[in-house]
Amino acid sequence: MxxxxxxxxVLKETPAEAQIASHRLMLRAGMIKQASAGNYSWxxxxxxxxxxxxNIVHEEQIRxxxxxxxxxxxxxxxxxxxxxxxxxxxxxxxxITDRHGRDMLYGPTNEELITDIFRxxxxxxxxxxLTLYHIQWKFRDEIRPRFGVMRGREFLMKDGYNFDLTREDAMHAYNRHLVSYLRTYERMGLQAIPMRAESGPIGGDDTHEFLVLAETGESGVFYDSEITDLRFGDREIDYDDVAACQSVMEEFTSRYARTDDTHDEAVFHERVPEARRREGRGIEVGQIFYFGTKYSEPMGATVQGPDGKPVPVHMGSHGIGVSRLVGAIIEASHDDKGIIWPEGVTPFHVGIVNLKQGDSEADAACEAIYKSVEALGLEPLYDDTDDRAGAKFATQDLIGLPWRITVGPRGLKNGVVELTSRRTGASEELPPEKAVEKIAQIYAPHHGAPRSEPMAKRSFHTWL
Amino acid sequence: MxxxxxxxxVLKETPAEAQIASHRLMLRAGMIKQASAGNYSWxxxxxxxxxxxxNIVHEEQIRxxxxxxxxxxxxxxxxxxxxxxxxxxxxxxxxITDRHGRDMLYGPTNEELITDIFRxxxxxxxxxxLTLYHIQWKFRDEIRPRFGVMRGREFLMKDGYNFDLTREDAMHAYNRHLVSYLRTYERMGLQAIPMRAESGPIGGDDTHEFLVLAETGESGVFYDSEITDLRFGDREIDYDDVAACQSVMEEFTSRYARTDDTHDEAVFHERVPEARRREGRGIEVGQIFYFGTKYSEPMGATVQGPDGKPVPVHMGSHGIGVSRLVGAIIEASHDDKGIIWPEGVTPFHVGIVNLKQGDSEADAACEAIYKSVEALGLEPLYDDTDDRAGAKFATQDLIGLPWRITVGPRGLKNGVVELTSRRTGASEELPPEKAVEKIAQIYAPHHGAPRSEPMAKRSFHTWL
Known part of the structure; x- marks a missing residue:
């Protein structure tokens, strides 16, 4: 582009209404505009x-x-x-009441509707x-919407529902969701820790929330510091393997990690040595529930069991706050100058800054780099405006693309451009084609998906 | 899968409430379920x-x-x-009234909101x-929702808005939309004819509706039969080329083609020789509007012109009924047995029918074909159930995948499987690997996009 x-x-001024970094940066970087209280245009x-x-959520759910x-x-x-x-x-x-006076509502969740489809x-x-899911806009009429997309009223959520014959089968579905969520968040460059939680209006006993540690989080969290060393990483997983999924679940949930809703100071002290006890704040980005027959019984969602008798199905529901994650990623990854996108979710893979727009050599070099990056199947954002260099750099830092190629007449005289990491600020000078090669290397091995995943498997068309 | x-x-019975083929077939093929009057789960x-x-709409708009x-x-x-x-x-x-008593509404269209973003x-x-668009759910509280997704209440629409300095620039945007819509519908296997229309509550003078000819259409249409010979086809188009876009617009709109709203019998007779006069019915699947400063003036959407003075921008809006198109495609492409998907939009590229599930050779052959098709980046739907052959064929015909590979012990003895076209019913026997090769050929040249489009350009990730 x-x-x-x-x-x-992009905005130069910091909007007065924004209290936290992600809200401020999303407004300043021209990512959102408030349409009405708690409702945003993207x-x-x-x-x-x-x-x-x-797309990442879809891919991991389908997997x-x-x-x-x-x-x-x-x-x-x-x-x-x-x-x-x-x-x-x-x-x-x-x-909501429609023109015929019928009572309707804007879905805050979908247990009833999916149970009706099932039955x-x-x-x-x-x-x-059977596990069905969708990614759809929801509405919760928050009394005081705030923090931009983090606590808005209209929000995008993935919610999935499993239907199983027994509690054991449903717990496997629970574990499958836990594993798929770990993969999902890691692909987004996030560490989200499963913590024991309360179920709230969804109901049910077994539930874990996934929390991203961040000072601006709304939940207090208490955890064993060992937990922050855990990574799912590139390991293979067979989602049909009950024991394998169970083992990942145990690995990630056996240590103490609770939100303030479920925290028990005595248990915390008993189970975690002082040196490993951590208190902090976290942003909730997902939750999984097992709630058994809470909906299937009153709504008559039964199946004929092996013995021919009707059995209410065991269910769970499992949510990821997709729109909220945009804010959570920024809370976890920014600095004073702006956003720092993880490679897996960056809107553009590399920025190209032309220091002297109109200079025929600089223009030609930028065009060549632009086309080479596109030919890799990656997306460059080429700043081809007449802005001065300082303004171009400020915009690049604000919008936070992980890599930047800077092209100017002086460097080109020596046959080089500059490749800069947004995260470290480190730059190196190298010939334009080497800079593009490096971009190819950075994105090729995983390109947003775990390294183990072959490219051909990741086409969105194929997955969905 | x-x-x-x-x-x-899939349903064996024809649902009583469905009056038209697409509604009936979408219910029977397990594509939708009514959630409430005029609201469907997909x-x-x-x-x-x-x-x-x-995805097709996104790709063509971005193009x-x-x-x-x-x-x-x-x-x-x-x-x-x-x-x-x-x-x-x-x-x-x-x-809608929210908990604070504020008046809200479920957007039926977005001229106001986009104009606010612009200003x-x-x-x-x-x-x-500048042309911005989105694909989002809309709601129109139809007094009598009917015909399934064709006239539902909650529906998915692409709506785009152009902002231009002059009427001439806005007319170029109008023409660009017309061209991109022609490409969009053709990729979906549809012929949608631009017809002079009335603007209704959107306002404006210049407007064309795109209509798919179908007996069950809600609009009466009157047209010169020559129009049905026009195809955009594989030609290249430079969307920045004002004359080229204008010329396509003229080619596709110069002949008489009007809906009953704008039809003028005298003009029809004067301009079209009797042998070419056609009357019929059509389904509206899109509409483009130029409405000048209708919104920009009252809402103060002005820019500083070249002379430093504020000028209200010239706007247009342009819609495609995405959810309705699913029904329109089925209306245009089905037979007594079920749906016949065009290759560009089929949910799965090929069905695999195992005539004797449990037979080790048949199972192995099906598995091998399944994996080969997946390796092509295509999606097979493998009927690995215990149903008898007749039921499997009936399901395949109902759900309408354009190609089917039938595998049975008798054929395998001779080293062959059967490849069948859903559209023509024609079958040929050939070795399994040749059948897969043929599937590769069928989808490789365009794979849902026009033939001229190289594969690498068509990744969803890259486009969006």
């Missing part, structure tokens, strides 16, 4: 990041054997009356296990 | 098709130089009061031309 043809309305660069996160679908944003109140949640849910549920179409235990 | 692990709830196979259409973003589904009523449309829009607009961020004519 050439910046002169893009729509990237400007082009913001949308690009959001869509990349969505785990979960099946994508899509439920509508608006739901009939009738199903919620059946489950008993219509009155329970409180004022965060946006209630309409599945009759036998032979059709299990 | 293995059918035993998929969620494809079951896995339906969602796959919807997502493919969405035309238009920039993707995303606006929220819910909007504040304030902006609509500013444009004067809040009261005008009538009961189809779903009006907040763009100040100079130098930043023009």
């Amino acid at each position: 050439r910046l002169s043809r893009y729509f990237l309305p 400007l082009p660069m913001g949308f690009k990041v959001l869509r990349k996160l969505e 785990a054997g979960h099946i994508p679908m899509l439920m509508p944003t608006l739901q009939s109140a009738d199903l919620w009356r059946e489950s008993g949640r219509y009155d329970d849910y409180g004022e965060e549920m946006l209630r 309409s179409h599945v009759g036998s235990y032979k059709e299990l296990p | 293995r059918l035993s692990r998929y969620f494809l709830p 079951l896995p196979m339906g969602f796959k098709v919807l997502r493919k259409l969405e 035309a130089g238009h920039i993707p973003m995303l606006m929220p589904t819910l909007q504040s009523a304030d902006l609509w009061r500013e444009s004067g449309r809040y009261d005008d829009y009538g009961e189809e607009m779903l009006r 907040s961020h763009v100040g100079s004519y130098k930043e023009l031309p």
Whole structure:
């Protein structure tokens, strides 16, 4: 993309309403604009990041054997009356009346709707296990929306639902989700720690929240410092292997890690030696639940079991806050100058800065680099505007592309351009074709997916 | 995908509520389930098709130089009061009150919101031309929703908005949209004819609707039969070339083609010889508008012109009914047995039918074909269930994958499988590896994109 043809309305001023870094930086970098309280338009660069996160979530869910679908944003109140949640849910549920006076609502979650689909179409235990998910906009009418997309009202969430014959099968689904979530967050450059949590209005006993450590997080967290050394990494996993998934679950949840909702100081002291005890704050970016027959029983979601008798299915639901993750990634990865995108989610793979737009040699070198990067299947953002060098660098630092190639007449006289890491600030001079080669190396081995994943498997068309 | 692990709830009975073929077939093929009046859940196979259409729209819009973003589904009523449309829009607009008593609405379209974004961020004519678009769920509270996704209440639409300094520039944007829409529909296997139309509540004088000819269409159409011979085809187009875009527009709109809203019998008779006069019905799948300063003036969307004086921008809006297109494609392409997907939008590229599940040779041959097709980057749907052959064929015909490979012990004894075209019903026997080769040939040259488009250019990640 050439910046002169893009729509990237960066702001020089720090917007007064933004209290935390991610909100401030998303506004300043031209990623979002508030449409109304807690509702945001995703400007082009913001949308690009959001869509990349969505694709990663899709890929990892499909890899785990979960099946994508899509439920509508608006739901009939009738199903919620059946489950008993219509009155329970409180004022965060946006209630709507249509032109015929029918009660509807903007879905804050989809347990009822998916259970209705299940009971309409599945009759036998032979059709299990089944996990369906979607990524759809939700609405929660927060009394005081704040922190930009971190606590907005309209937000994008992945929510998945497993249907199993037994508690054991459902716990395997639970573990599968845990593993797939670990992979998902790591691909986004995040460490998200599963912590024992409370279930809230979803219900159920077994539940873990995934938290990204950040000073601006809304949850207090208490954990064993050993937990921060754990990585899922590039290891292979067979999602059908019950023991393997169980073992990953145990590895990542056996150490003490709880939010303030479930924290128990006595247990913390008993189980964790003082030197490893940590207190901090975290951003919740996902949660998994096992809730058994809480919805299947009242809503009659039963299957015929092996003995011919009807059995209510065991269910769980599993969510990832996709739009909130954009903010969480920025909270975890920025500095005073702006955002620092992890390679796996960056909106553009490399920035190209032309120090002297209009200089025929500099222009030609930039064009050649631009085309070479595109030919790699990567996306460059070429600052081809007339801005002075200082302004171009400030924009690059603000929008946070992980790599920058700077091209100027002086360097070109010596046959070199400059390749700069946004994270370290380190620069090296090298010939243009070597700079492009280096970009190719940086992105080729994983290109947003774990290294073990062959390229051909990762086409979005193929996955979905 | 293995059918035993998929969620494809096909129905044997024809649902009573469905009046038209696409609605009937989408229900029977397990593509959708009604969630409430006019609101549908997209079951896995339906969602796959919807997502493919969405990707085609994105690719063609980005190719035309238009920039993707995303606006929220819910909007504040304030902006609509500013444009004067809040009261005008009538009961189809779903009006909502939030917990603080603020008036909101579920966006039926986005002229106000995009104009607000524009006026907040763009100040100079130098930043023009600019075309922004998004693909987002809309809601229109139809008094009598019907025909499944063809006239639902919650529907997915691409809507794009151009901002230009002059009427001439805006007409170039209009033509660019017309060309990109022709390409879009052709990639979906559809002929959609641009017809002179009325503007309705969007406003403006210049507008064309795109109609797919179908008996079940809701619009009466009157046209010169020559128009049905026109194809955009594989030709190259430079979207910056004003004359080239203008010329395509003239080629496709100079002949008489109007909906019943704008039809003029006298003009029809005067301009079209009797032998070429056609009357029929059509499904509206898109519309483009030029409406000048209708929104920019009341909402103060001005830029500083070359002479330093503020000028209201010339705008247009341009929509494609993405969810409706799923129905339109089926209306245009089905038979008594079921759907017939065009190659460009098929949810799976080839079905594999194992005539004797459990037979070790048949199972092994199916597995080998399955893996070879996947290795091509294509998606097979392997019917590995225990159903009898007749039921498997009926399902394949119903869900309408364009190609089927049938594998059975008898054929394998002679070293062959059967490759069958869903459209023609023609079969040929050939060795398994030759059948896979043929599938590769069928999809390789274009693989959903026009033939002229190199594969590397078509990765979704790269486009978006």
